[in-house]
Amino acid sequence: MILTPEIVTIExxxxxxxxxxTITFVISLRIVLLWENDSYSPLQYKLQLQSYLAATIIKFxxxxxxxxxxxxxxxxxxxxxLLPGAMCGAGVVNATVYGTPLLFxxxxxxxxxxxxxxxxxxxxxxxxxxxxxxKFILFIVVYFLFMSEIVLETLMFYNIDILKVVDCCGSIxxxxxxxxxxxxxxxxxxxxxxxxxxxxxxxxxVFFFKNRYIFSILNLLFVIVxxxxxxxxxxxxxxxxxxxxCPFCLLQRxxxxxxxxxxxxxxxGTFNGLVLGFIDFDINTQVKKYKFALFFNGIYIVxxxxxxxxxxxxxxxxx
Amino acid sequence: MIKLxxxxxxxxxxxxxxxxxxxxxxxxxxxxxxxxxxxxxxxLSLIAAISKPTNGEVVVDGDTISMLPDHFASVYRRDNIGFxxxxxxxxxxxxxxxxxxxxxxxxxxTQDEMMQKLEYVMKTFNIEHKRDVMVKKxxxxxxxxxxxxxxxxxxxxxxxxxxxTANLDKKLSLEFIEVIKELKSQNRTIVIATHDPLFFDLExxxxxxxxxxxxxVS
Amino acid sequence: MKRFNFYLLEYAVSYIFRYKSKNLFVFxxxxxxxxxxxxxxxxxxxxxxxxxxxxxxxxxxxxxNTKAGMHTTLDDTVVEKILDMQGVSNVESRVWGYYNFSQxxxxxxxxxxxxxxxxxxxxxxxxxxxxxxxxxxxxxSSGIKKLLEKSYYDKYFxxxxxxxxxxxxxxxxxxxxxxxFEANDMIIMKKELAQKIFGFENTMVSDLIIKVGNPKxxxxxxxxxxxxxxxxxxxxxxxxxxxxxxxxxxxxxxxxTLFIVGxxxxxxxxxxxxxxxxxxxxxxxxxxxALGWRIDDILQAKLYEGFLLSMGAYLLGIGIALAYVYLxxxxxxxxxxxxxxxxxxxxxxxxTLDYETLFLLFLLSVPIYIAATIVxxxxxxxxxxxxxxx
Numbered sequence: 001m002i003l004t005p006e007i008v009t010i011e012x013x014x015x016x017x018x019x020x021x022t023i024t025f026v027i028s029l030r031i032v033l034l035w036e037n038d039s040y041s042p043l044q045y046k047l048q049l050q051s052y053l054a055a056t057i058i059k060f061x062x063x064x065x066x067x068x069x070x071x072x073x074x075x076x077x078x079x080x081x082l083l084p085g086a087m088c089g090a091g092v093v094n095a096t097v098y099g100t101p102l103l104f105x106x107x108x109x110x111x112x113x114x115x116x117x118x119x120x121x122x123x124x125x126x127x128x129x130x131x132x133x134x135k136f137i138l139f140i141v142v143y144f145l146f147m148s149e150i151v152l153e154t155l156m157f158y159n160i161d162i163l164k165v166v167d168c169c170g171s172i173x174x175x176x177x178x179x180x181x182x183x184x185x186x187x188x189x190x191x192x193x194x195x196x197x198x199x200x201x202x203x204x205x206v207f208f209f210k211n212r213y214i215f216s217i218l219n220l221l222f223v224i225v226x227x228x229x230x231x232x233x234x235x236x237x238x239x240x241x242x243x244x245x246c247p248f249c250l251l252q253r254x255x256x257x258x259x260x261x262x263x264x265x266x267x268x269g270t271f272n273g274l275v276l277g278f279i280d281f282d283i284n285t286q287v288k289k290y291k292f293a294l295f296f297n298g299i300y301i302v303x304x305x306x307x308x309x310x311x312x313x314x315x316x317x318x319x
Numbered sequence: 320m321i322k323l324x325x326x327x328x329x330x331x332x333x334x335x336x337x338x339x340x341x342x343x344x345x346x347x348x349x350x351x352x353x354x355x356x357x358x359x360x361x362x363l364s365l366i367a368a369i370s371k372p373t374n375g376e377v378v379v380d381g382d383t384i385s386m387l388p389d390h391f392a393s394v395y396r397r398d399n400i401g402f403x404x405x406x407x408x409x410x411x412x413x414x415x416x417x418x419x420x421x422x423x424x425x426x427x428x429t430q431d432e433m434m435q436k437l438e439y440v441m442k443t444f445n446i447e448h449k450r451d452v453m454v455k456k457x458x459x460x461x462x463x464x465x466x467x468x469x470x471x472x473x474x475x476x477x478x479x480x481x482x483x484t485a486n487l488d489k490k491l492s493l494e495f496i497e498v499i500k501e502l503k504s505q506n507r508t509i510v511i512a513t514h515d516p517l518f519f520d521l522e523x524x525x526x527x528x529x530x531x532x533x534x535x536v537s
Numbered sequence: 538m539k540r541f542n543f544y545l546l547e548y549a550v551s552y553i554f555r556y557k558s559k560n561l562f563v564f565x566x567x568x569x570x571x572x573x574x575x576x577x578x579x580x581x582x583x584x585x586x587x588x589x590x591x592x593x594x595x596x597x598x599x600x601x602n603t604k605a606g607m608h609t610t611l612d613d614t615v616v617e618k619i620l621d622m623q624g625v626s627n628v629e630s631r632v633w634g635y636y637n638f639s640q641x642x643x644x645x646x647x648x649x650x651x652x653x654x655x656x657x658x659x660x661x662x663x664x665x666x667x668x669x670x671x672x673x674x675x676x677x678s679s680g681i682k683k684l685l686e687k688s689y690y691d692k693y694f695x696x697x698x699x700x701x702x703x704x705x706x707x708x709x710x711x712x713x714x715x716x717x718f719e720a721n722d723m724i725i726m727k728k729e730l731a732q733k734i735f736g737f738e739n740t741m742v743s744d745l746i747i748k749v750g751n752p753k754x755x756x757x758x759x760x761x762x763x764x765x766x767x768x769x770x771x772x773x774x775x776x777x778x779x780x781x782x783x784x785x786x787x788x789x790x791x792x793x794t795l796f797i798v799g800x801x802x803x804x805x806x807x808x809x810x811x812x813x814x815x816x817x818x819x820x821x822x823x824x825x826x827a828l829g830w831r832i833d834d835i836l837q838a839k840l841y842e843g844f845l846l847s848m849g850a851y852l853l854g855i856g857i858a859l860a861y862v863y864l865x866x867x868x869x870x871x872x873x874x875x876x877x878x879x880x881x882x883x884x885x886x887x888x889t890l891d892y893e894t895l896f897l898l899f900l901l902s903v904p905i906y907i908a909a910t911i912v913x914x915x916x917x918x919x920x921x922x923x924x925x926x927x
Binding site: 410429433469 | 540542544545548551555820821824825826827828829830831832833834922
């Protein structure tokens with residue numbers, strides 16, 4: 001069991017989240033069950049007002065969650081110095097069985113909360129609030145995912161054993177043992193790269209045809225391919241080491257914290273792309289979202305490609 | 320054009336309005352008169368979408384404003400209504416210009432746009448020279464001018480005034496009437512709720528509506 | 538992206554100043570909490586850093602001898618055997634210990650040096666470049682000099698040996714005039730002299746500092762040494778760092794846990810204060826609504842208000858904490874972390890700004906404050922504007 005001040009801080013804020021999310025959950029249930037758009041009853045009026053509270057809380061949770069996520073990543077790195085064998089966050093994530101699902105859940109929840117807010121903004125623009133029920137059903141689902149995330153996080157912190165040796169990222173991201181991860185990582189670089197750039201090219205094409213569903217799917221594929229290619233290919237050029245495949249070490253000072261920038265860009269780009277598939281925006285907003293997606297994803301591509309090209313130009317060979 | 324269709328309004332146990340149907344056309348100056356408690360203020364607050372009717376509908380320019388959710392009602396009010404309250408409802412701890420721009424703050428205007436609107440109403444209603452004075456230090460007449468300026472700062476189509484001359488002497492009341500005449504000449508729809516007899520024989524008034532216990536009587 | 542609404546921000550600022558008294562109370566409490574917590578963290582960080590620095594000067598592995606589970610001296614014949622091990626690049630044998638200055642019941646740190654040896658701590662080498670020690674001279678730090686002067690020892694000091702006899706040692710230099718480092722107070726003297734004062738045989742040393750050529754091999758070498766000399770305690774640099782970090786985290790953790798109680802109370806106070814609106818405030822909000830402010834607009838103004846207040850308290854709290862720790866040396870608080878010792882009164886912490894700690898303190902102040910104001914702000918924003926009409 002580990003109790004650094006960072007962990008205590010995270011848990012305090014998690015406690016606040018639990019209280020507020022549960023309040024919002026109750027409000028969501030009431031709205032989903034009792035909302036009547038055209039009624040003038042005092043109950044309807046109350047629900048209307050409570051929906052404001054729910055929206056405010058959800059916005060609050062998202063914004064703090066983003067800060068907390070950055071802090072969480074920072075904390076993982078911090079704990080790594082206390083765990084024998086861990087050199088970066090990857091070791092900590094792997095130290096317990098909860099680490100990896102927690103990370104995935106955190107990322108998914110970020111997307112979901114952001115989606116909720118976009119949906120909410122759309123809803124507020126319509127005179128009859130046509131998304132109201134959808135919004136709150138969505139939140140009910142998100143609530144369970146969010147609570148799971150907090151439980152997993154607490155379990156993880158509780159179960160980290162500072163006496164147990166953990167693997168460092170070198171051995172976690174190896175391509176040679178028989179694990180699931182290694183089989184993904186050993187897909188040939190050439191294929192990954194072709195997919196990576198092709199997806200972006202397709203995105204540009206689809207932008208001209210304005211098919212939002214395909215665009216959205218492309219973004220989903222893109223984020224997956226981008227992450228895999230970052231681990232297997234681009235990361236090695238950032239580290240200038242063909243065997244260093246870790247997605248966490250990018251976040252350290254040694255590499256100018258480039259990891260934060262890359263992940264933020266990837267999130268902003270793919271989120272804007274994904275959300276197009278779920279909400280029917282008016283044409284102006286739609287175009288904006290297309291452009292944001294292409295812009296942020298584009299900069300991501302430029303940066304990772306830059307590392308590769310600059311290595312090649314400096315050294316005359318590929319890794 | 321303002322329409323009240325079978326509107327009833329009830330506050331707890333008090334029935335303020337009973338099945339009222341009225342129509343006001345654009346550019347008209349209407350005076351609602353009756354003793355206090357007869358429902359005049361309620362009509363004003365319904366037109367301003369500050370309150371919702373217990374029954375019936377309020378339709379303004381084709382939009383059923385009585386059914387609008389709060390955020391739309393507020394936007395409607397902000398864009399279309401200029402309200403002069405009975406006790407002015409100025410914020411005493413702010414100065415004149417700060418009070419006047421209050422309705423504009425949520426609009427996120429540029430500084431130029433803001434200043435332009437502010438200067439215009441301050442000049443029009445002759446309160447420019449007191450722009451930095453705290454409102455609680457102003458005389459009654461000056462406060463009224465601030466209230467009028469504030470009501471007009473966003474160029475609303477509809478002006479509503481609740482007992483505007485209740486706290487004024489005759490001279491200032493007449494000044495107010497001049498202001499109203501000026502506003503009418505700009506083709507605004509003006510509804511005044513009052514029991515001040517000064518209004519009763521004004522030629523510029525298009526309609527008189529008498530209210531008694533929540534029912535239209537004339 | 539929409540343009541930022543400065544007028545709304547301005548309104549929020551004016552609102553804070555117009556309804557001062559209620560806000561002042563909360564502001565003061567938050568600032569105080571941040572100040573205390575910040576001081577604790579800054580202090581802990583500083584001490585950790587000092588430790589890192591001093592641990593850095595210590596080689597890669599420390600070997601100490603134990604007898605009956607307690608630290609005892611080592612025979613330096615062991616040095617050869619360890620030097621022979623693969624991977625070991627240097628072994629330094631140290632003689633050091635504490636001399637009990639029984640007049641004041643204070644312990645001096647005595648460090649024995651040998652000018653022919655390679656020292657792991659480059660500062661020692663620097664000292665020896667400038668001063669030549671002989672069998673009866675020593676270099677002292679300023680704190681010790683002051684203490685000796687109090688007991689009327691000016692140019693020398695008489696150490697009392699185990700057998701009761703004394704040996705006079707001249708003070709030939711002051712430590713901080715040679716090197717810049719504000720070291721822990723200590724006395725540097727020749728190894729043989731230190732051994733004499735402690736009553737060591739001349740083959741006995743306090744511990745060994747081992748330098749390993751390839752840092753990756755440190756754990757392996759440490760393991761081998763432990764195997765070969767089972768009675769010794771073999772600690773790698775990482776072990777030491779980790780154990781200190783652990784202690785500090787533990788101590789700061791206790792503080793933090795205590796503060797959870799503090800913050801809970803704080804939360805309740807803020808909630809209460811934010812909910813209790815004066816009639817003037819209620820009227821103002823009602824007027825805003827009547828003039829066309831949406832619930833969202835009012836909530837946003839309230840958010841700005843909360844953010845400004847908590848941010849202000851945070852910055853002020855941090856500022857005072859920084860001044861308290863780095864300018865004043867954290868009187869009273871330091872007693873909790875460093876054992877009170879007359880020698881460390883003048884100890885000044887070197888300024889280190891740890892962004893992670895600042896981030897942590899931020900997370901403990903601003904989000905919590907805003908969370909406490911969410912429900913009250915909502916209540917305020919959704920009150921009926923109708924009331925304003927009456």
